[in-house]
Amino acid sequence: MGQRPDTGEEDNSDVRRFVERFALALHDAGVPRMPARVFALLLSTDSGRLTASELATGLGVSAAAISGAVRYLVQAGLVIRDRDPGARSDHYRLPGDLWYEVYFQRTPLIEQWERAAAEGVDILGADTPAGQRMQETRAFFAFFRGEMSRVVERWREHREQLRQAGELPG
Amino acid sequence: MGQRPDTGEEDNSDVRRFVERFALALHDAGVPRMPARVFALLLSTDSGRLTASELATGLGVSAAAISGAVRYLVQAGLVIRDRDPGARSDHYRLPGDLWYEVYFQRTPLIEQWERAAAEGVDILGADTPAGQRMQETRAFFAFFRGEMSRVVERWREHREQLRQAGELPG
DNA sequence: CACACGTTTCACGAATTTGTGAAGCAATGG
DNA sequence: CCATTGCTTCACAAATTCGTGAAACGTGTG
Missing domain, CATH: 1.10.10.10 (Winged helix-like DNA-binding domain superfamily/Winged helix DNA-binding domain)
Known part of the structure; x- marks a missing residue:
């Protein structure tokens, strides 16, 4: 070290x-x-x-x-x-903007989950209870992916506030 | 099956x-x-x-x-x-409210990360660059924990919208 | 109550992950 | 140019995780 x-x-x-x-x-x-x-x-x-x-x-x-x-x-x-x-x-x-980058890099993983769920809907049958649960799962991942983008943007804003309040080094 | x-x-x-x-x-x-x-x-x-x-x-x-x-x-x-x-x-x-519950159960894990980071600040020294990076890490997890609560609440609302729009079974 | 059922536990083998030492490779610097 | 450096790759041993069969356990049922 x-x-x-x-x-x-x-x-x-x-x-x-x-x-x-x-x-x-x-x-x-x-x-x-x-x-x-x-x-x-x-x-x-x-x-x-x-x-x-x-x-x-x-x-x-x-x-x-x-x-x-x-x-x-x-x-x-x-x-x-x-x-x-x-x-x-x-x-x-x-990375310079550490936690922004870490979570930004999670996006492809979430997309992969979303695609898997979408394929699951086809396989299980869109009109079956299992297929409908999987549809909801796909919708959740799509939603979550969008929200994660917003969360990490809000993190940047929040961090800036903490810096101005002296709670984080600037 | x-x-x-x-x-x-x-x-x-x-x-x-x-x-x-x-x-x-x-x-x-x-x-x-x-x-x-x-x-x-x-x-x-x-x-x-x-x-x-x-x-x-x-x-x-x-x-x-x-x-x-x-x-x-x-x-x-x-x-x-x-x-x-x-x-x-x-x-x-x-669980009945599946993805709500799944992410709700992640909260203790995030808290654990937050505590680990807080301890890291002490160990590394609050006035060192490493300690300050760890301070930011702790702040990120605290922020993220709060945001996750909001995300899953928003998911419920979003899901309700999708149901009313007929995109998810009600 | 005895027996059958539906697990759970235990001891351990199989499979996978982890990390090593040695050799190989690429490139830096004298 | 060539010796040295700083890895990367390879073959494989060590460690860990995963899953088994058999025995043990708890309980439902006739």
């Missing part, structure tokens, strides 16, 4: 325990284990930006584990890979 | 494929495999209510697998266990 001053074993141990705990919560939400740990570690660093080597050291795992994890996170849009000109190392960093 | 007329192997096979597909989507969202399959099967039956034995037959698995799965779903509040007086079998059914 090159970005954190090492203020002692106990402090470091608290942070590491927190990282693992947060990663478990992400895992419960469906994120595979190593990507969850990488994301939680990035969240817990001052820079929000680490090399693969730093990630491996910070989590106490091999470079191979990091390679798989960051591939997942980059593909999911949860982490951005960049590199300074002339540098040897890729850096992995959090 | 006692509730579905068996209209032929191909039709049944489509439904079963759909169930497995939907279950995979639930699994991607963090639901363990067997509970996801049970939930998807209940969704796909006309009654939305099956015994353990019917669930086992419908999914082609053992009674033991169903026992574990329904324990998870009942504890998560996603399925309700009931029994007719004098019957030998428990039935497992979907």
Whole structure:
């Protein structure tokens, strides 16, 4: 954890325990284990930006584990890979507008659910009780997808208010 | 699948494929495999209510697998266990207001995330960049929890509109 | 009351996920 | 140009999850 001053074993141990705990919560939400740990570690660093080597050291795992994890996170849009000109190392960093991006990246997943439900209506029969329940399920996902867009826009507004009220750093 | 007329192997096979597909989507969202399959099967039956034995037959698995799965779903509040007086079998059914209940049951999970983030602020230091990012994370979850309550209330209204417009069965 | 039924629990094998060490590959820098 | 660096890939072992069959348990019914 090159970005954190090492203020002692106990402090470091608290942070590491927190990282693992947060990663478990992400895992419960469906994120595979190593990507969850990488994301939680990035969240817990001052820079929000680490090399693969730093990630491996910070989590106490091999470079191979990091390679798989960051591939997942980059593909999911949860982490951005960049590199300074002339540098040897890729850096992995959090999106600038973090939670906006995280939830924005959920949209294709919800669309996928919506399509699955729509196909379910055909398969089950639009005039059957099961088909009608599935119709409602499709309508819910369509509705939810639209609402999520609005929620994350409102989050930005809300965050701005919190910043002006001094409750979040600006 | 006692509730579905068996209209032929191909039709049944489509439904079963759909169930497995939907279950995979639930699994991607963090639901363990067997509970996801049970939930998807209940969704796909006309009654939305099956015994353990019917669930086992419908999914082609053992009674033991169903026992574990329904324990998870009942504890998560996603399925309700009931029994007719004098019957030998428990039935497992979907909540009446399905998607309202599903998302309502997510609230404790969001609260858990919020608490984890609050603890992270302490651990990382409220005046560090990492701590401030975690402060924003906590604020996001608090905001999101409130918004989710509103979203599911709005869903009910929206669904009522769809019903009156004839786009959903009433 | 005895028996059958409908699970649930237990012990464990099968399947899948996770993460490793070593080799391979691409590119940086002297 | 070439040695070194910083990964990525590969083959596979370790860990975890998943699901089974059999036994145990609780209860409904004749």
